[in-house]
Amino acid sequence: MALEQEDVRRAAHLARLGLNDDEAERYVDDLSRILEMADRLQAVDTQGVAPLAHPLDATQRLRADEVTEANQRERFQRCAPAVENGLYLVPRVVE
Amino acid sequence: MQWEAVIGLExxxxxxxxxxxxxxxxxxFxxxxxxxxxxVDLGLPGVLPVLNEAAVAMAVQFGLGINAEIPxxxxxxxxxxxxxxxPKGYQTSQMYHPIVGPGEVEIALDDGTTKRVRVHHAHLEEDAGKSLHEDFHGMTGIDLNRAGTPLLEIVSEPDMGSAKEAVAYIKALHSIVTYLGISDGNMAEGSMRCDVNVSVRPKGQETLGTRAEIKNVNSFRFVEKAIAYEIERQIELIEDGGKVVQETRLYDPEADETRSMRTKEEANDYRYFxxxxxxxxxxxxxxxEHLRESLPELPAEKRARFENELGLSAYDASILSSTRPMAEYFEAVKDSCNDAKLAANWVQGELAGQLNRENLDIVDSPVSAAQLGGLICRVSDETINGKAAKQVFMALWNGEGATADEIIEAKGLKQVTDTGAIEAMIDQVIADSPVQVAQYVEADEAKRGKMIGYFVGQVMKASRGTANPQQVNALLKQKLDQA
Structure with a gap:
């Protein structure tokens, strides 16, 4: 399956990536080749094979419901660009 | 044209x-x-999530509580x-293989009948944080305390046909989750949030109309109003020649209307994997199986048992089983006084009234179930009359004694059933009320019934409320008729 520039731009938007025209053109090519690879995988007959949710043949371990994390707000907020009254500040979100 | 609404809830x-x-x-909170x-909640690089066992257990308990398949x-x-x-850029959820499969919830309708609403599935997911849009110099403030809080999303089939049914369904869910103790069910604090899907179609039509989704409706009352408004809106729109568009709407409680969120036409693409x-x-x-065995009796079973085994009315049974603390309190009172009907009357009457006046929840009642049971015992064995019982109740409420018996003793409220003592009080009242006695004697039989009330009141007052009212009545009538 070959992609169009428009598909790449839409995927970039969903991933919040800013692409210039050169990059967009390059990704049309790169991503199309990845999809070709996927097409080859799709061609394999998988009838009767259960879908795989995880490559490891193991099941999820559960943890006991206990509070084990102390408040480290100050440390975490040291690497945030803007904080106020304990809140992380981000560019205004318009609903 | 006759319309019908089709409602599903998440x-x-x-x-x-x-x-x-x-x-x-x-x-x-x-x-x-x-x-x-x-x-982990902040989504910092290198962290790994580890699933909480209690969240899994609670989800399974819910599934068992609605007779669902547990894959x-x-x-x-x-x-x-x-x-x-x-912060991670994704919400961890369960799209294709949820923890709870199809089940059903029984809802109680206003006319006393019940209806089954099918649950499509319920899945575990994490909550997001909170955005605060107050003005932070043109910025938005983010609080991530709520990020990662476990949620169970319960998705119904579109089985409800009115706002009232939808509310009954949420109430049923609320009582199931609080009975199970898997949620505090506090809607004001956001412990239960609801998205409503509403569509309308001509009555009898098979195919569904286009639906609108109303997001984040957070109280029983708003669910009812939002749906009622939305049904009206869609019917009017269609009757005026318009078309319902599939969209997300918000309910504004102040204006009592739903409004389009006007999101861009671009369909969501969540790229689940x-x-x-x-x-x-x-x-x-x-x-x-271990979880199944530890399930408590659930509200629908309890309601049926209260009605069938304890002989309560459908109304009483439904009120008293509506929350687990209420049901447990009632059952403790009933066990200690051995009279389900009196227990039901007291819990819903005197106790509920007083809790209401002081804006208290039943778990915070200053009168314990054992105390109330003890009081009811003294009513049923006629140690005290109804009037004194109310006094004793208030004394228990105000902490004036540990048991009803103690208060009855201390206040001298024991019912006087000794005929001699009552007669003495009656004689005194008759002697003190010559005018009223004369009026009574002159009155004809039809009027006497009302007039005797005055004397009963005086005797009860003289006995400080302790005389047996039936005896007072009978003896008074006898004496006055001879006067």
């Missing part, structure tokens, strides 16, 4: 765990912003979208 229930679904940070958001394997998926209160950080969750049969 209800998010916050599970009552101590810690988050994938981290050991606290879920306590009301903490300082971001003091309960750890590295052996469930799988977590990533739902990808960007929003500042979702299995979360590589979490392995499939496999529940062994013994674990599920």
């Amino acid at each position: 209800v998010h229930v916050q599970l009552a765990t101590q810690s988050k679904i994938f981290s050991g940070a606290s879920t306590a 009301g903490a300082e912003p971001n003091t309960q958001a750890c590295a 052996e394997t469930s799988i977590f998926d990533r739902k990808n979208y960007f929003y500042p209160d979702l 299995p979360c590589p950080d979490l392995l499939p969750v496999v529940l062994d049969q013994a674990y599920v």
Whole structure:
């Protein structure tokens, strides 16, 4: 399956990536080749094979419901660009 | 044209765990912003989620409570979208293999009948943080304390036909989750949030109309009003030649209307895929059976038992089984006084009234179930009359004694049934009220019935409320008729 520039731009938007025209053109090519690879995988007959949710043949371990994390707000907020009254500040979100 | 509404609900229930679904940070409500958001909740690089066993157990308990299938394997998926209160860029949820399969919930309708609403499935997921849009110099403030709080999203089939049925369904869910103790059910604090799907179609038509989704309706009353408004809106729109568009709307309680969120036409593309950080969750049969055996009696069973075995009216049974604390209180009172009907009357009458006046919840009642049971015993064995019982109740409420017996003794409220003592009081009252006696004697039989009330009141007052009212009545009549 070959992609169009428009598909790449839409995927970039969903991933919040800013692409210039050169990059967009390059990704049309790169991503199309990845999809070709996927097409080859799709061609394999998988009838009767259960879908795989995880490559490891193991099941999820559960943890006991206990509070084990102390408040480290100050440390975490040291690497945030803007904080106020304990809140992380981000560019205004318009609903 | 006759229209009918088709309503389906997605209800998010916050599970009552101590810690988050994938981290050991606290879920306590009301903490300082971001003091309960750890590295996992913040989505910092290199962290790994580990699933909370209590969240799994609670989800399974819910499933068992609605007779749902519990699949052996469930799988977590990533739902990808960007929003500042979702620091990882995806919400960990269960798209294809939820932990709870199809089940059903019985709802009680106003006319006393019940109806079954099918549940499509329920899945576990994490909550997002909170965006605060107050003015921070043109910025938005983010509190991630709520990020990672475990939610159970319960998705119904479109089985409800009116706002009232939808409310009955949420109430039924509310009572199931609070009975199970898997959520505090506190809607004001967001422990239960509801998205409503509404469509209308001409009565009898098979195919469904186009639906609108109303997001985040957070009280029983708003659910009812939002749906009622939305049904009207869609019918009017169609009758005026318009078309319902599939969209997300918000309910504005102040204007009592729903409004389009006017999101861009671009369809959401969440690009779900299995979360590589979490392995499939496999529940062994013994674990599920253990949870099944530890299930408490649920509201629908309790309601039926109160009605059928205790002989309560459908109304009483439904009120008294509506919440677990209410049902437990009532049953404790009933067990200690051995009279279900009197217990029901007192819990819903005197006690409920007083709790209401002081805006207290039944768990905070200053009168314990044992105390109330003890009081009712003294009513049924006629140690005290109804009037004195109310006095004793208030004394218990105000902490004037530990038991009804103690208060009855201290206040001298024991019912006087000694005929001689009552006669003496009557004689005194008759002697003190010559005018009233003369009027009574002159009155004809028809009027006497009313007039005797005055004398009864005087005698009761003289006895400080302790005389047996039936005896007073009978003896007074006898004496006055001879006067």
